Amino acid sequence: MKPVLPHAQLDWDDHGRPRSRVFDDVYFSDQSGLDETRYVFLEQNRLAERFAALPADGRLVIGETGFGTGLNFLCAWQLFEQHAAAGARLHFVSVEKYPLSPPDLQRALALWPELKPLADQLLKHYVAIHQGFQRITLANGRVTLTLLIGDALEQLPQLDAQIDAWFLDGFAPAKNPEMWTAELFAELARLAAPGSTISTFTSTGWVRRLLNAAGFKMKRTPGIGHKWEILRGEFLGWPQDVAPPAPDKPWFARPAPLPGERRAMVIGAGLAGCATAASLAARGWHVSLLERHAAVAQEASGNPQGVLYLKLSAHGTALSQLIISGFGYTRRLLESLQRGTEWDGCGVLQLAFNAKEAERHAQLATAFPDDLLHWLDQPEAQKQAGVGVAHGGLFYPEGGWVHPPALCQAQATQPNIELLSHRDVLQLRKVDDQWQAFDGERLLASAAVVVLAGAAEIKRFAQSAELPLKRIRGQITRLAETAESQTLNTVVCAEGYVAPARLGEHTLGASFDFNSDDLTPTTAEHLGNLAMLEEISTDLLARLHLGDVPPEQLQGRAAFRCTSPDYLPIVGPLADREAFNLAYAALAKDARQVPDIPCPWLDGLYVNSGHGSRGLITAPLSGELLAAWLDNEPLPLPRSVAEACHPNRFALRSLIRGTR
Ligand SMILES: Cc1cc2nc3c(=O)[nH]c(=O)nc-3n(C[C@H](O)[C@H](O)[C@H](O)COP(=O)(O)OP(=O)(O)OC[C@H]3O[C@@H](n4cnc5c(N)ncnc54)[C@H](O)[C@@H]3O)c2cc1C
Numbered sequence: 001m002k003p004v005l006p007h008a009q010l011d012w013d014d015h016g017r018p019r020s021r022v023f024d025d026v027y028f029s030d031q032s033g034l035d036e037t038r039y040v041f042l043e044q045n046r047l048a049e050r051f052a053a054l055p056a057d058g059r060l061v062i063g064e065t066g067f068g069t070g071l072n073f074l075c076a077w078q079l080f081e082q083h084a085a086a087g088a089r090l091h092f093v094s095v096e097k098y099p100l101s102p103p104d105l106q107r108a109l110a111l112w113p114e115l116k117p118l119a120d121q122l123l124k125h126y127v128a129i130h131q132g133f134q135r136i137t138l139a140n141g142r143v144t145l146t147l148l149i150g151d152a153l154e155q156l157p158q159l160d161a162q163i164d165a166w167f168l169d170g171f172a173p174a175k176n177p178e179m180w181t182a183e184l185f186a187e188l189a190r191l192a193a194p195g196s197t198i199s200t201f202t203s204t205g206w207v208r209r210l211l212n213a214a215g216f217k218m219k220r221t222p223g224i225g226h227k228w229e230i231l232r233g234e235f236l237g238w239p240q241d242v243a244p245p246a247p248d249k250p251w252f253a254r255p256a257p258l259p260g261e262r263r264a265m266v267i268g269a270g271l272a273g274c275a276t277a278a279s280l281a282a283r284g285w286h287v288s289l290l291e292r293h294a295a296v297a298q299e300a301s302g303n304p305q306g307v308l309y310l311k312l313s314a315h316g317t318a319l320s321q322l323i324i325s326g327f328g329y330t331r332r333l334l335e336s337l338q339r340g341t342e343w344d345g346c347g348v349l350q351l352a353f354n355a356k357e358a359e360r361h362a363q364l365a366t367a368f369p370d371d372l373l374h375w376l377d378q379p380e381a382q383k384q385a386g387v388g389v390a391h392g393g394l395f396y397p398e399g400g401w402v403h404p405p406a407l408c409q410a411q412a413t414q415p416n417i418e419l420l421s422h423r424d425v426l427q428l429r430k431v432d433d434q435w436q437a438f439d440g441e442r443l444l445a446s447a448a449v450v451v452l453a454g455a456a457e458i459k460r461f462a463q464s465a466e467l468p469l470k471r472i473r474g475q476i477t478r479l480a481e482t483a484e485s486q487t488l489n490t491v492v493c494a495e496g497y498v499a500p501a502r503l504g505e506h507t508l509g510a511s512f513d514f515n516s517d518d519l520t521p522t523t524a525e526h527l528g529n530l531a532m533l534e535e536i537s538t539d540l541l542a543r544l545h546l547g548d549v550p551p552e553q554l555q556g557r558a559a560f561r562c563t564s565p566d567y568l569p570i571v572g573p574l575a576d577r578e579a580f581n582l583a584y585a586a587l588a589k590d591a592r593q594v595p596d597i598p599c600p601w602l603d604g605l606y607v608n609s610g611h612g613s614r615g616l617i618t619a620p621l622s623g624e625l626l627a628a629w630l631d632n633e634p635l636p637l638p639r640s641v642a643e644a645c646h647p648n649r650f651a652l653r654s655l656i657r658g659t660r
């Protein structure tokens, strides 16, 4: 049994309107969904005037219970486009337990021709929407949609955001009572920004009373259509008679926003640096992207093909949550790249090449919905692969391969980013409120904010030297496509991976060498890669006619991966390590202590590194996470996952274990 019902189960009425089979209720008013949305949610939250009042670098955050067909979202986005200043941004966070399938969403949104330009953008990016936090970047970064896929009461407690306006749009309270509980309203209050507004289509008395009790001052107001009355209100503050939510631990609290010009330096132009630059630039930051090579993506991010490989856990670990959210985010970014040369959504088949792997696959197949992954037995797997394989395995239909330099290039060439190549930053100094990047005595660039995205090289800076990053050399082998290897339909993985050809070449990866510092490709590792290919498919090996190529003539490239001890990336603000140890020394004696001492941040210094073997999946979303820390925005990941990726976790663990 799959744990979550993957998609909404709908019936369609004679006018083409969707109705929930599970809740026996309509998604929007029978009369005019558009008018009702505009009246109940946009007008009652005074959004037109609030959008118009946003400063050029301002933003408004809307929260919603029940994303449904996205009608409310699209109407809010349309109004935002009509009223907000050019640089202002809209952030919409919506929770949904039963997301519509893409074809159902398309069918539902076809009802509103005037929203078509926006609906088309949403539909284009409505892919790989799975359990947990799913971020969608729209309108070139001006509009951010964060969908929380799952039960509202399970998802909202994980959200770290300040909501300016709430739309309460569950199904009718009588049919969908779990969307209208005191517990859920306490979450809305926890997340409400000072002065937050709220509205809903219902005027049910007990809903009004529960919202009032949560700290919202609710008023009945005349309704629209067949709704006699509706509710609108304002957040007055956390109710005095209820214990307030625990504050964040100081070492994971948000650093105070920096005043002044929004200028940043990002050091390193691989997947992590380019993604960071793009996320900041989309928010109006002016970014200098410093890279020691002549161009972007010359090191780990420079392979001809990388795989969107999801190594999941059935137990919902932080890493597994990050992978599902990161995969979705990257997958949606790829929609803007060229299929065939820059990426291909050909799917990924992970073979169950031994008993342990087969057992893991069986667990995963029951833990996740079919549109993310499903089990194929050996004949089905072979048919999917297009070459002979000896095992069944898990198929990820939305996976595929990416040419990482293309993704880096697309991100680094966004407006507001200046690539400064041939800049090898050797030292960072802080002078007044500016970070200065030096190469010896030459000042390369300076800015109030600097993001270290140079993989394991960031250990060269005194400020980040203690981060426990390791380099692991890896080598890929490039194999010329043959007439017979063209049948390979999908990426196939066992210990290694092989992808359908890009521009006449298959990429076969990748070796692991924990000791070597030398990046010259070796024949021994090519042979190791070929042994992995043999494990994947002896048939494909034969089809490639490698007997004709002397091993020493095999071509490939080597680079360093960069990993952390817990295999999670390191993303977020950096603290002064010595001052940190002093401030929180009490933890060495009692790990449960939470000293009331603000974290000694190195103001303006941030890290995006440690992406290991899965940078294609983790680095782009980490750019969003970093921008959210920096700009005090809703985090694109559950709080617990963001903390699991936080640079301070290592200093904290050392203090607690007494190993500093
Ligand atoms: C052989 C191999 C195969 C892989 N296969 C896959 C795969 O199939 N799927 C997947 O998702 N991932 C894969 N990975 C991992 C993926 O490539 C990495 O996780 C990702 O590229 C890391 O990106 P990054 O930006 O952190 O690091 P990098 O790409 O290494 O970028 C760091 C950049 O910073 C620059 N830099 C460093 N220090 C400085 C400085 N002081 N001044 C200026 N510039 C500096 C470097 O020149 C470099 O360009 C593979 C890695 C390897 C090595």
Ligand SMILES: C[S@@+](CC[C@H](N)C(=O)[O-])C[C@H]1O[C@@H](n2cnc3c(N)ncnc32)[C@H](O)[C@@H]1O
Residues within 6 Å of the ligand: 008, 026, 027, 028, 065, 066, 067, 068, 069, 070, 071, 072, 073, 095, 096, 097, 098, 099, 150, 151, 152, 153, 169, 170, 171, 176, 178, 179
């Ligand atoms: C009235 S519809 C929302 C309409 C939507 N706002 C729109 O613009 O189309 C209510 C939504 O709440 C969702 N829902 C119901 N119970 C939920 C729960 N416990 N957690 C999260 N979402 C839930 C339903 O699946 C449905 O999509």
